[in-house]
Amino acid sequence: MxxxxxxxxxxxxxxxxxxxxxxxxxxxxxxxxxxxxxxxxxxxxxxxxxxxxxxxxxxxxxxxxxxxxxxxNFRVLTNSKRPVSTLADLKGLKIRVPKNPIMIETWKALGAEPIPMAWPETFTAMQQKVVDGQDNPHTVNYTMKFYEVQDYTSECHYLxxxxxxxxxxxxxxxxxxxxxxxxxxxxxxxxxxxxxxxxSESEKAKQKMIEKGVEYMEIQDEDQWAKIAMDQVWPKFYDSIGGKVAVDDVVKALGR
Known part of the structure; x- marks a missing residue:
């Protein structure tokens, strides 16, 4: 677009x-x-x-x-295979991802199996079990009726x-x-x-997904997810996004 x-x-x-x-x-x-x-x-x-x-x-x-x-809002994980609340639960899960190198490398680092796929193919791929799940904000998940083909939502905050x-x-x-x-x-x-x-719309969409029968869970060890992602993924892309200094400047501006 x-x-x-x-x-x-x-x-x-x-x-x-x-x-x-x-x-x-x-x-x-x-x-x-x-x-x-x-x-x-x-x-x-x-x-x-x-x-x-x-x-x-x-x-x-x-x-x-x-x-x-x-x-x-944050892209949360949905899937049809099992509840995911820890890194161990995530291992081997086939996740549809956009054709974005950083997002692909992130899910790899976390132990999942990312499968790059065009957006229009996503619903059918989940319906036919080509992939187990995907990540998107609650509002997108509800609007796209992913509750028809997904059983679990995990409230991650990676992006x-x-x-x-x-x-x-x-x-x-x-x-x-x-x-x-x-x-x-x-x-x-x-x-x-x-x-x-x-x-407000994100919270409404989350509740509607739950009402449709989708099981909701928080991530119990997300500090580990964050450490792995920042330690293993960030350095791979410093050269292509302006260098480590540019990233450090943004982090500093955010007060961290």
Missing amino acids: LKDVRRGSIDGAVVAINNVTPFSKTVGVLTLPYLVQSFDDAVKITTGDLGEHWREILSTEAGVRVLGWAYS FSLQPLIFGEKFFNSLSAKDQAMFTRAGIEAQQYNLLFSV
């Missing part, structure tokens, strides 16, 4: 951050596992100086204008689903100054509304 925005086939879109990285390697920082560890982190990383930092990078590297962000609202630079620059200001204000307002909307 970002490709369509860049070439002007469509004017704008809301795109999952993991689908942005093929066009902007530096933004891959935002898909590092356990970089964003809370909703507050997600807000900090997309507003103020950090928010402006990503806007400049996406304009330069991807040729798109970011006018706001959507917050879809917060950030989605920039983007417009093509060519399109944006073709607007009058008045219209540019209007679009910019609308983007800010949309981001503020989504921030309020996301928390």
Whole structure:
């Protein structure tokens, strides 16, 4: 979809951050596992100086204008094979993942078997047991009716689903100054509304999944998940996302 925005086939879109990285390697920082560890982190990383930092990078590297962000909350794990609340439970589980190198390496490091797969194939793949599960925010899992083919949800926090609202630079620059200001204000307002909307809708979707019979569980040893992911996955991608210093700067800005 970002490709369509860049070439002007469509004017704008809301795109999952993991689908942005093929066009902007530096933004891959935002898909590092356990970089964003809370909703507050997600807000900090997309507003103020950090928010402006990503806007400049996406304009330069991807040729798109970011006018706001959507917050879809953390990607939680669903599966049809067994309850997962520890690393041991995760071992060998076949998980559908996007074709994103960082996400693939994360699930490998945690002991699962990631299977890269296009999004439209996901439901059928789970239905036919080609894969055991997948990860997405609660709202996506409920909207896509994954409760029909998944039995368990595990509340992991390895990746917060950030989605920039983007417009093509060519399109944006073709607007009058008045219209540019209007679009910019609308983007800010949309981001503020989504921030309020996301928390409540995520909880509602989780409860609806439970009502549909999906068993819900917390991760008992997620500190171990985080340590493995940060120790083993982060270093593999430093060179492609701007270097360790760039990552350290973001971590410092988050107050850690």
